[in-house]
Amino acid sequence: MNTSKERAAALRARLNDLKLPEPPPSSEELGRASVQAMLADAGLKPREVDPRLDVRLHGQAISGHEVPVRQASSILSSLQEVVSACGQAVGRKITAAGSMPGAILRATELRMSPALGFGSVVFHLGGASEVVTGDEFPGTTGTETLLDRVFSELFEVLDFVAESQTPDSEAVDHLRKLGPRFAKHLNDLAKEVMDSEIDIDLAWKSSSSSTKSTLKRPGALALKDAIERNREEVTRENFRGVLSTVSTLVRPQLLMPDNRRIDMTVDAQVAANLGMYYNREVAVEVEQRRLWSIATERETLSYKLIHIELVDPELGP
Known part of the structure; x- marks a missing residue:
């Protein structure tokens, strides 16, 4: 028969192997989990989770449960712009300039109801719910919404700087994929965190997603540095088209099959030999320079001609 010490050791070993769920972070979450468990025990369909972003502000500038209005409004406004810009990017509706599509603004709009916490201020920001038409197949409600994708992408960028404070190539690729408008507003949010000395904890919950991240001053500094260094x-790049302009005064221009026109800078020694390529189909190698403007939210492309050759040289000059 095992002794009490052996039984206790065996019990501890079993407990160590168990993968227990994380405890609810608040009494509100505990209450919600209890309601869901009771509904499940009664054989009823669990209640849908209202989409919500919890924004907890804390740090040196937070005294008790108060936050200066200017700092809070600036942070929340910048956060809303980041969310909408990210929504425009993941929805593949990036525009070079001008206003954002109304559908994106509606799908990413956050609505505020504040709550107080010890040593911090928490804002509950409700998100757009999934549209239910009544024609869905059973079990298909709670599918991924645009905001679910937005916070997945946004938190991935924030997690890179939170962990290493030195964004790697993958983080930079994420920034570039999400576009200059997203980078501009994320840069504004990082600046607010640094200037106000307020850290931000973010937690997104919906019927199909639950994720969280944080943006503190060291991470905000790394984020601003990454955006600035990778603008x-x-x-x-290699293109094909018709060389439609050859001049000593005007930049050579390539007319692409899709009717785009690419103006190219060119060195003097290359320019002197471009006459034979005029109005001919050519293949060119160019140095493409992509530049983000944080001020205007725009992206500009410029090209320098490196090499040019005829697509069909057998036709002669």
């Missing part, structure tokens, strides 16, 4: 990207 310019230089790559080598």
